Amino acid sequence: MAEGRLYITTPIYYVNDQPHIGHTYTTVLADVLARYHRLFGYEVKFMTGTDEHGQKVQQSALARGLSPQQQCDEYSQRFKEMWSLFEIVYDRFIRTTEEDHKRTVQALLQKLYDQGDIFKHTYTGWYNVSDEMFISESDVTEEGKQSGRIIQVSEENYFFRLSKYQDWLARYINEENPDFIQPESRRNEVLGLLRQPVNDLCISRPKSRLSWGIEMPFDPDYVTYVWVDALINYISGIGWPDSPEFSYWWPDALHLIGKDILKPHGFFWPILLHAAGVGLPKKLLAHGWWTRGGQKEAKTVTKALAAQAPVRHIREMAADYGVGSIRYFLIREMTPGMDQDYSEEMIVTRLNSDLANDLGNLVSRVTKLVRQNFNSQVPAEKDCETDPRGQELIALANGLSDQVRTHAIDLKPNLAVDALIRYVRSLNVYLTECEPWSRVKQGDLGKRQAAFCLVVALKGLYRVAVLLHPVMPRKMEALLASLGCSIEKDGLNGQFLARDFPEAGTTVPGGDPLFPRIDWKAIEQKIQALSPIAPEQPKGKAGNDASLISIDQFRQLDLRVAEVLEAEKVPKADKLLKLKIRIGEEVRQIVAGVAEFYRPEEMIGKKIIVVANLEPAAIRGLESRGMLLAAREGNQLTLLTLENQSIASGSKVS
Ligand code: MSP
Numbered sequence: 001m002a003e004g005r006l007y008i009t010t011p012i013y014y015v016n017d018q019p020h021i022g023h024t025y026t027t028v029l030a031d032v033l034a035r036y037h038r039l040f041g042y043e044v045k046f047m048t049g050t051d052e053h054g055q056k057v058q059q060s061a062l063a064r065g066l067s068p069q070q071q072c073d074e075y076s077q078r079f080k081e082m083w084s085l086f087e088i089v090y091d092r093f094i095r096t097t098e099e100d101h102k103r104t105v106q107a108l109l110q111k112l113y114d115q116g117d118i119f120k121h122t123y124t125g126w127y128n129v130s131d132e133m134f135i136s137e138s139d140v141t142e143e144g145k146q147s148g149r150i151i152q153v154s155e156e157n158y159f160f161r162l163s164k165y166q167d168w169l170a171r172y173i174n175e176e177n178p179d180f181i182q183p184e185s186r187r188n189e190v191l192g193l194l195r196q197p198v199n200d201l202c203i204s205r206p207k208s209r210l211s212w213g214i215e216m217p218f219d220p221d222y223v224t225y226v227w228v229d230a231l232i233n234y235i236s237g238i239g240w241p242d243s244p245e246f247s248y249w250w251p252d253a254l255h256l257i258g259k260d261i262l263k264p265h266g267f268f269w270p271i272l273l274h275a276a277g278v279g280l281p282k283k284l285l286a287h288g289w290w291t292r293g294g295q296k297e298a299k300t301v302t303k304a305l306a307a308q309a310p311v312r313h314i315r316e317m318a319a320d321y322g323v324g325s326i327r328y329f330l331i332r333e334m335t336p337g338m339d340q341d342y343s344e345e346m347i348v349t350r351l352n353s354d355l356a357n358d359l360g361n362l363v364s365r366v367t368k369l370v371r372q373n374f375n376s377q378v379p380a381e382k383d384c385e386t387d388p389r390g391q392e393l394i395a396l397a398n399g400l401s402d403q404v405r406t407h408a409i410d411l412k413p414n415l416a417v418d419a420l421i422r423y424v425r426s427l428n429v430y431l432t433e434c435e436p437w438s439r440v441k442q443g444d445l446g447k448r449q450a451a452f453c454l455v456v457a458l459k460g461l462y463r464v465a466v467l468l469h470p471v472m473p474r475k476m477e478a479l480l481a482s483l484g485c486s487i488e489k490d491g492l493n494g495q496f497l498a499r500d501f502p503e504a505g506t507t508v509p510g511g512d513p514l515f516p517r518i519d520w521k522a523i524e525q526k527i528q529a530l531s532p533i534a535p536e537q538p539k540g541k542a543g544n545d546a547s548l549i550s551i552d553q554f555r556q557l558d559l560r561v562a563e564v565l566e567a568e569k570v571p572k573a574d575k576l577l578k579l580k581i582r583i584g585e586e587v588r589q590i591v592a593g594v595a596e597f598y599r600p601e602e603m604i605g606k607k608i609i610v611v612a613n614l615e616p617a618a619i620r621g622l623e624s625r626g627m628l629l630a631a632r633e634g635n636q637l638t639l640l641t642l643e644n645q646s647i648a649s650g651s652k653v654s
Contacts, residue, residue: 003041007249008034011257012051012094012233015075016060019082021290021297021314021342022258025330029287029413030256031088032331035470036408036416041494045249047237048083049094050076054226055132055205058212068212072097085315086323087473089490094237096214096229104236105229106217108276109203113218117161117275123202124154132226134202158204158222163197165271170194172270172280179283181266182411183337186259186286190266201268203228231269235278253281254411260296262286285411288339294621297342310530311344321518324472325351331471332417341620344527348520358424359464360515365431366457367482367510369450373440378458378484379451380504387449389430390456396423397463401497404467417471420464427460458483458508462501466492475514482511528632558613559629559653560584561642567600573620579603581626583612584650591624597637609640609653 010030013023027048034046052072061071076095083090094101112118128135130149144150173180174191181187204222205213213223234255239245257265270280290297292311311317318326329347332354334340370376400423407416436450462483469476469492480487484506487496502508562581570576575593577600590610594603610626617624629640 002043005043005045005249005252006034006037007045007047007238007253008037009046009234009237009253009255010048011255011261012049012096012230013079014054014056015050015052015072015079016056017075018313019079021330023079024082024086024314024326025290025334026256026258026287027083027088028086028327028330029336031086031090032327032413032470033254033256033408033411034089035473035492036404036413039466039470039492039494039497040405040409045092045238046090047092047094047234048079048088048090049092049233049237050079050096051226051230051233052076052095052097053213053223053229055129055210055212058210061212069097082315085318086327092237094233096233101233101236102214104240105214105224105232107241108232108235108272109224109228110217111276112160112272115275117164118158118203119161119200120156121159121200122154122156123159125152127151127153155206155209157202157206158216158219159200160203160228160272161275162201162268162271163199165274166194166198168274169267169270172274173266177280180270180280181262181284181286183286185337186262186266186284189262193263193267201225201228227264227268228272231264231272234269234281235273240278251279251282254283254285255281257284257286259286259288283411285336287334287336290334291339291341292343293617293619294341295618310527311342312527312530317344317347320523321347321351322475322515324475325355325515328355328417328472331413332421333414335414336411344523345520348518348523351515352518352520354421355515356517358421358428360513362424362428362431362457363461363479363482363514364510366454366461367508369436369440370454370458370508371510373436373447374451374454376508376510378502378504378506378508379455383448384452384455385445385448386452387434390434390452393427393430393456394459396426397460400463400467408470413471417468420468423460424464427457431457458502459500462499466496478511479514482509482514484508557611560610560612561647561649561651561653562608562610562612562626562628563649564603564606564608567603569595569600570620570622576620577603578622579628581608581610582649583610583626584648586650588625589623590626590628591619591622592628594628594630594637594639598639606639607642607645607647607649609642 008030010026013019017023030046030048034044037044050072052068057071058068061068064071066074072095076093080093096102109118123134126135126137126140127133128139128144128150134153135150140150170191173187173194178187181190203225204216204219205225207221207223210223213226214229216222216224234253235246235250238249240250255265265284266286273280314326326347329350333342333346333350370378400420403419404416407413407419431453434449434453436453439446439450439453461479462485465476465479465483473490473492477487477489477492483502485501560583562583564579564581565587566580568578570578570591573595575595576591577595577598579590579592581588581590609629611629612626614625614627631638631640
């Protein structure tokens, strides 16, 4: 008998963006939770996919000279490749351009239309082209209007009677199902939305403006609003309305989403379902954002921030550190629900500490000692002299399954990983205190004591490897193999939990180091090569023609002389200084990556050159308006200053 069921979904991703750390996190989280549930005896269905209709897709296909379908095929393939690289095993990959999905969307809309929940109405208002949403007057910005991102639209459209069900949803969330939206902060956010007056939801787009969508079943001049189309994937993917698969999985649905898409999932989706007579998913978990310098990680991270806090693409990091290690970092570091700032240095510090020092080191020490002193065989019980701490650690190892199970089923895999790594640390402490490497040389009793100590470590490592497998599948398969437990790719199941491994006499083959220590300095140099103040241009010939810019392009740069008025270190950021500078009459703040080369007091009074018209960025939560210029050679960095220091600040550099 299965323990229960889980139908776990990720958002379906837009096919106009490369998968980045944000998409990867949600999908890895879903995969880890799916694997933990399977390990603990649940039946699981895991679905992810791509969201392929709408204006953004149509526009980006057009810009690339492709048909929308070609664009969709190319990008959905990229997501699939990324997920295969990241060891993600889903049961279903849904694409909203599939015929079955289109039919389901139409069936659901027809039902709502027939029962009078959809009506036609002329609407005049502001429309955000990039979010594909009508917005209220208060959300209109000058910049948005000027860039064409926000436009005024007056058109006849179909609307869904969202407001009719507003009170029902408030009751559902507030009184009847307080666990429906997690964490609590997000639940409160939705309740806040429900307390305000609600507009009915515009669910169509005229084909004259947008053709790339699912045709409205009752009016061929319109296509379905992409969000309504997208949300329905969660039920079309399992065969709503008639398939037995649907009734089997739907009551145990868990949607994982980022907090950016809480409103459609926590507000529109439950109401659409309820109106159509479909039950609600069991849970919605909205996690926070991966941020860099306080800014949401996305394709649009400002150039200034990208320059000052460079991080390589997650694929490149995975190539250097290993996919398993990146999965580990993502799961270990983020508390679902909270935002998490990151930098590449943070990743390396975490991996070196938990994986290279704690886990990897323990595996090498133990397997080497067994090889050298016990002919690679697990010592028999009669050859062991037990000790109380070792026995306690064996008991603790046996209790780890329950602990991990509780955290994982509670959707807190970060706590599961934390418990496992803490256990690894206690094994390391035990080994250091027990010193099996010395005891083996201290006669029969010493050798018997060492034997027990190693058996304790091997048993503990086996348990840790099984319980960390959902987080790092390939790596933990390698670890199990090095302990002599042969396992097929993704072949882990509950039986491994029940096993008391290793038995006496098992051969412990050992293996290559699992988590070699990462040399941060070497990585840092690679990263610096990406930063505008860092790259060392080949000396000599000034590049080829493609690298030349016109005088007009150069004039777009507003380079100015600035005087440094104040300078201080940014707490917990070794490389950053916060500077107050004066450019003519104007005083502003910039954050610069020069702290390793200049002390704050050395900066004060200096006249430097800054790019004054760089878009503002938040670096470690601090506003930075501009960028200073500096020359770099190897490990040296020198500010560009003026030969004649009496030149007034604000002077133009040309
Ligand atoms: N297509 C819609 C979702 C429709 S679901 C019915 C969409 N797609 S998206 O490609 O923009 O992906 C959004 C999701 O990616 C977020 O909800 C979140 O899961 C993930 N992330 C994107 N950037 C993120 C961070 N910086 N941090 C964490 N996750 C974020 O919206």
